[in-house]
Amino acid sequence: xxxxxxxxxxxxxxxxxxxxxxxxxxxxxxxxxxxxxxxxxxxxxxxxxxxxxxxxxxxxxxxxxxxxxxxxxxxxxxxxxxxxxxxxxxxxxxxxxxxxxxxxxxxxxxxxxxxxxxxxxxxxxxxxxxxxxxxxxxxxxxxxxxxxxxxxxxxxxxxxxxxxxxxxxxxxxxxxxxxxxxxxxxxxxxxxxxxxxxxxxxxxxxxxxxxxxxxxxxxxxxxxxxxxxxxxxxxxxxxxxxxxxxxxxxxxxxxxxxxxxxxxx
Amino acid sequence: xxxxxxxxxxxxxxxxxxxxxxxxxxxxxxxxxxxxxxxxxxxxxxxxxxxxxxxxxxxxxxxxxxxxxxxxxxxxxxxxxxxxxxxxxxxxxxxxxxxxxxxxxxxxxxxxxxxxxxxxxxxxxxxxxxxxxxxxxxxxxxxxxxxxxxxxxxxxxxxxxxxxxxxxxxxxxxxxxxxxxxxxxxxxxxxxxxxxxxxxxxxxxxxxxxxxxxxxxxxxxxxxxxxxxxxxxxxxxxxxxxxxxxxxxxxxxxxxxxxxxxxxxxxxxxxxxxxxxxxxxxxxxxxxxxxxxxxxxxxxxxxxxxxxxxxxxxxx
Ligand SMILES: Nc1ncnc2c1ncn2[C@@H]1O[C@H](COP(=O)(O)OP(=O)(O)OP(=O)(O)O)[C@@H](O)[C@H]1O
Ligand SMILES: [Mg+2]
Numbered sequence: 243x244x245x246x247x248x249x250x251x252x253x254x255x256x257x258x259x260x261x262x263x264x265x266x267x268x269x270x271x272x273x274x275x276x277x278x279x280x281x282x283x284x285x286x287x288x289x290x291x292x293x294x295x296x297x298x299x300x301x302x303x304x305x306x307x308x309x310x311x312x313x314x315x316x317x318x319x320x321x322x323x324x325x326x327x328x329x330x331x332x333x334x335x336x337x338x339x340x341x342x343x344x345x346x347x348x349x350x351x352x353x354x355x356x357x358x359x360x361x362x363x364x365x366x367x368x369x370x371x372x373x374x375x376x377x378x379x380x381x382x383x384x385x386x387x388x389x390x391x392x393x394x395x396x397x398x399x400x401x402x403x404x405x406x407x408x409x410x411x412x413x414x415x416x417x418x419x420x421x422x423x424x425x426x427x428x429x430x431x432x433x434x435x436x437x438x439x440x441x442x443x444x445x446x447x448x449x450x451x452x453x454x455x456x457x458x459x460x461x462x463x464x465x466x467x468x469x470x471x472x473x474x475x476x477x478x479x480x481x482x483x484x485x486x487x488x489x490x491x492x493x494x495x496x497x498x499x500x501x502x503x504x505x506x507x
Numbered sequence: 508x509x510x511x512x513x514x515x516x517x518x519x520x521x522x523x524x525x526x527x528x529x530x531x532x533x534x535x536x537x538x539x540x541x542x543x544x545x546x547x548x549x550x551x552x553x554x555x556x557x558x559x560x561x562x563x564x565x566x567x568x569x570x571x572x573x574x575x576x577x578x579x580x581x582x583x584x585x586x587x588x589x590x591x592x593x594x595x596x597x598x599x600x601x602x603x604x605x606x607x608x609x610x611x612x613x614x615x616x617x618x619x620x621x622x623x624x625x626x627x628x629x630x631x632x633x634x635x636x637x638x639x640x641x642x643x644x645x646x647x648x649x650x651x652x653x654x655x656x657x658x659x660x661x662x663x664x665x666x667x668x669x670x671x672x673x674x675x676x677x678x679x680x681x682x683x684x685x686x687x688x689x690x691x692x693x694x695x696x697x698x699x700x701x702x703x704x705x706x707x708x709x710x711x712x713x714x715x716x717x718x719x720x721x722x723x724x725x726x727x728x729x730x731x732x733x734x735x736x737x738x739x740x741x742x743x744x745x746x747x748x749x750x751x752x753x754x755x756x757x758x759x760x761x762x763x764x765x766x767x768x769x770x771x772x773x774x775x776x777x778x779x780x781x782x783x784x785x786x787x788x789x790x791x792x793x794x795x796x797x798x799x800x801x802x803x804x805x806x807x808x809x810x811x812x813x814x815x816x817x818x819x820x821x822x823x
Contacts, residue, residue, distance in 0.1 A: 249615040256607040257600060332600045334608070336565060337655060340592055341615035343564050343581040506565040507557070 246342050246351035254325065254359060263321060267314050267363050271370030274309030279378030282306065282468060297468035299388035304395045305467040306375040307368065311399055314367050315406040315461060316428055318360055322410020323427050325352055326497070327420030335506055349498045352411055360404025367403070368396055395465045398483060402461055405490040406431075409457065412493025415500055431458070443474075450475050460485040514541025514695035515576035515589060515662045517562065522571035524557050524719075531557045533719040534571070539697050539712075541662070544689045546706035546727070547699040549716030550804050555699040556594070558716070559667055563592055575663060587616040587659030593652035594667045601641025605632065605651045608640060609658060618658055626654040631680075645672025653681075663695040664688060670705055682709045703800040707731070717804035732794040734770040739763060739788040740779060749782040750775070764788070 254260055280286065281294065282302045297305070329335040342348050376386040387393075410427060417423035439456045442448035453459055454477045463482035477485060517539035524532040532554040539545045549555050560566040562573040564580035572579060575590055583589045599608050609623040627633040630650040635643070643651065649672055656664055664685075670678050686709060688694045700706050706713070706727075713730055715723040723730065737760050740746045747757045747765055755774070760766040767775050772789050779786050 245615050245617045249611050252607070252611050252614055253600075253603075256604070256611070257602040259602075328600060333595060333598045334600055336594055337598055337608075337612055338615070339565060340563060340590075341587055341612050343583070343586055503567070505560075505567060507560055 243347055243351065246347055247354050249338075249341075250325070250351045250355035251358070254321075254355065257328075259321070259324065263317055264363065264366050267310070267317055267367045268370040270313035270317075271310030271367035272374045274312070275306050275371035275373075275375035276378060278306045278309040279375050279382065283379065283382035283384055285382060295468040299385055300391050301466060301468045302384065303375075303379065303386065303388055303392045304465055306379060307371045307392070307396060308399050308465040308467060310367050310371050311402060311461070311465065314363065314403055316432055318363065318403045318406040319410040319413070319427055319431055320424060321359065321363075322356055322407035322412075323414035323420065323423045324410075325356060325407075326411055326414040327418070327423050330418045331420045339506055345502050346498055349411075349415075349494070349501055353408060353494055356407035356411055357404035360402075360407045361400040364400030364403045368399065372396070391466065394479070398464050398479065401483065402464055402486065405486045406457075406461075408490035408494045412490070412495075412497040415497030416493070454482075455485050457486060457489050460489070513662065513693035514689075516541055516574075517663060517695060517697065518574045519558065519562065520571055520574070522558060522561055522573060523569045524554070524561060524566065525569045531719050532561070532568075535716070535719070535721055536571075537714045537721060537724050539663075539695055539714075541695045542689055542693040543711040544685055544696040544698060544706075544709050545712040545714060546703070546710035547697055547714050547716070548701065548703055548706065548800070549699075550701055553701075553716040553804070554719040555701075555716060556667055557719075559592070559594065559665055559697075559699065563590065563594075563665065585616070585659070587612070587618065587661060589659075589661055590663045590665060591656035591659060591661035592665040592667075593649070593656040593669060594665075595652075598652060598655075599640035599643070599648065602639055604638055605636035605640050605643065605647075605654075608651070609636075609655055612655055613658055616659055622658060622660075626657050629657065630654040646674060646677050649673055649677070653684075661694070664697065666696070666698045668699055668701070670700065678705075685709055703796045707796055715800070715803055722803045730794070730799065731796065733768055735792045736767045736769055736772045736775050737788065737790045737792050738765050738767060738772075738775050738779070738786065740765075740784045740786060742784060746779055746782060746784050749778050749784075753778055766792070 282305060329338060338348055339345060379386045413427040414420070414423045417426060435456060436458050439453050439459050442453040442456070454463065454475050460477060460482040463477040464479050464486060466479055469476070519535055519537050522532055522535040523530065535558060547555055557566060561568045562575070562580065575583065580586060580590065599605065606623060606627060609626065610620055613620060613623050624633065627636045630653050632647060632650050632654070635647055636651065640651070649669055653666070653669065656666065670681060673681060685696050685698065689696045698706060698710070710727050712726055713723065714721065738746065743763055743765055750757050750765070750767055756768040758766045769775065770791070772791050776786055776789055
């Protein structure tokens with residue numbers, strides 16, 4: 243089993259994908275920290291604050307440090323899809339299953355590896371965002387670390403990225419055509435799902451019982467960022483973390499069941 | 508190769524695979540013996556690859572099973588050290604080097620990296636293997652696949668059309684290599700091919716498949732039949748008499764020739780000389796393998812309709 247996990251990490255680090263992603267995630271973290279750092283501290287003038295999402299100092303700091311996650315979790319979704327999709331695409335799944343015929347162990351190894359990769363990229367993202375964000379906040383006369391809750395958010399952002407990679411893994415198994423899986427996965431996560439969340443907010447039942455449990459809403463709740471409308475229904479950070487974990491478990495779990503039964507030819 | 512491991516028996520028992528209503532493999536039963544090379548033959552679409560994939564636990568049989576050393580593949584404790592398989596020539600990520608591909612497999616199975624480099628030496632691609640696999644030629648891929656199959660020093664080798672894409676020198680190298688593995692190391696070698704001649708020089712046994720069914724199983728020698736010698740002379744009946752006197756069986760060979768049941772043309776020449784008859788032709792013969800294979804599997808290629816089959820063969 244540890245062999246299978248190390249093999250999954252080796253698979254990831256022996257193609258060029260990993261450093262491209264690392265650069266992307268670092269830059270996204272830094273760029274969003276700069277943008278949000280200026281935006282939420284009113285650097286563009288008081289009138290520009292109108293209609294802006296608002297929150298207390300902790301929420302502002304959270305938003306600045308985790309702004310890059312909106313790009314980061316899409317990249318992790320992509321990584322999750324590719325970790326299995328490229329095996330189908332290039333037929334390496336055959337040699338993978340020959341070396342480890344217990345398919346559930348292979349999927350379990352991918353799950354562990356992706357959580358580790360997610361945490362690793364989380365650190366890369368934070369390296370960019372905390373560096374830039376703390377500078378901007380300090381320069382704007384705000385407190386860079388207003389409370390201990392910020393540390394919790396930073397730690398949870400590592401988990402968020404890992405969980406989105408698992409969602410990607412599930413999508414990659416459910417849709418064995420890698421290109422289709424990438425297009426559908428990113429399309430749904432980036433556009434369809436947030437729109438659906440908005441639509442659900444249009445009526446009371448959806449607003450209170452459905453929308454907060456959508457993956458992107460849960461993601462925002464975990465990191466406890468600023469809000470468009472502060473009265474908006476939102477899960478506690480731990481409930482949101484459980485919700486996103488449930489999404490990851492359902493998708494990766496469905497994928498595991500399929501993987502165990504599917505013919506490899 | 509370092510080890511003295513001996514092969515293991517592979518038993519295919521009542522194996523059937525249906526894809527929807529289509530029966531790709533139909534109640535197949537045969538045994539592959541250790542220390543021998545078995546040719547697994549059949550025309551395109553006969554069901555060879557499907558059978559091998561079922562043997563390796565990749566495709567789930569509709570019924571029947573395959574035992575390797577008495578166990579299903581999935582139950583083998585250390586599968587790569589029991590069976591090494593090379594199924595398709597394209598099993599590599601184009602962006603990963605061949606060596607890294609082997610390292611991934613070795614890591615999964617707990618095989619040291621030093622073994623990876625040994626296998627790359629053995630298959631003659633140590634330098635190439637550090638480049639990205641996307642640039643490999645077909646022959647390189649075959650060698651890399653073979654190196655992957657040998658990683659765990661397996662007792663059984665399963666190779667699906669390993670000669671595809673190899674140049675004549677590569678094919679000769681492969682033959683020698685497989686012979687060495689089976690003769691000197693006692694390994695079980697199962698090689699698929701759609702050409703009987705291709706394996707005729709290497710295989711000890713053959714299993715021939717057509718339409719997913721077994722049509723022939725036996726030794727290569729049995730399949731090739733008794734050797735004989737075709738001889739032509741001025742007076743066939745006089746020569747036949749002389750040969751009969753030496754207790755050699757003779758049949759008319761068409762066009763005034765005689766077919767003598769012997770492996771040794773010199774005997775026939777000596778008899779003719781002693782009888783004072785001229786020898787116009789003296790040819791050792793074996794069964795025409797191409798013809799034999801065709802007659803065994805004839806008209807059974809279900810992937811090609813009769814008309815389409817004719818045109819495709821013409822084009823090939
Ligand atoms: N996943 C699948 N779904 C449907 N039909 C399949 C599937 N896999 C194989 N077949 C069919 O089963 C038959 C046997 O295929 P198989 O690949 O085993 O033949 P083969 O003997 O290896 O042929 P070749 O010499 O061309 O490699 C073919 O008619 C093929 O079309
Ligand atoms: Mg085949």
